[in-house]
Amino acid sequence: NAGVTQTPKFRVLKTGQSMTLLCAQDMNHEYMYWYRQDPGMGLRLIHYSVGEGTTAKGEVPDGYNVSRLKKQNFLLGLESAAPSQTSVYFCASSPRVTGANVLTFGAGSRLTVL
């Protein structure tokens, strides 16, 4: 049981390049999330999904796109990377949104944009 798996773990991009972060979960969770974590700030929600084929914007969605074609996968895309997108990105999943929706996080993807 792997839980939540993110790839890649590290990536360096040049400004203007594009890339996709992959997230896979094997817990049959309905909900999946992409967060970014920056020094001195709380986790900020980028986009989330409440089920296969559905996505929604979070707190900081600009510059990112997502897709959830399969229940177990949630992809985060950067179409034209900017230095402000240098961050650690965490994917998470949870079985439901009401009550104690405990999130299970992936190990994180550290992205540097030069």
Next chain:
Amino acid sequence: GQNIDQPTEMTATEGAIVQINCTYQTSGFNGLFWYQQHAGEAPTFLSYNVLDGLEEKGRFSSFLSRSKGYSYLLLKELQMKDSASYLCAVSDSNYQLIWGAGTKLIIKP
């Protein structure tokens, strides 16, 4: 606006007790979470409070006062492995999690 406040850093001694406070102002309340995050790793769930009072789980306890918008995480018998950041998060009226910036706990021998 919505806001979660917790101290940036705390230091404690191995074997001692430490209390990490969290105050919040959110639009609605559907529970408060504490997560632990070791450096370079993912956050992991510690506790959940939705009713006032103290929840005890081994060496860790979490307290909630909804009327005061206040919670604390109490860690007893501190061990070196407890050195980590502790994240407070509140589920708001839309069940979205609002996160504090985290408290870095340093344990000294």
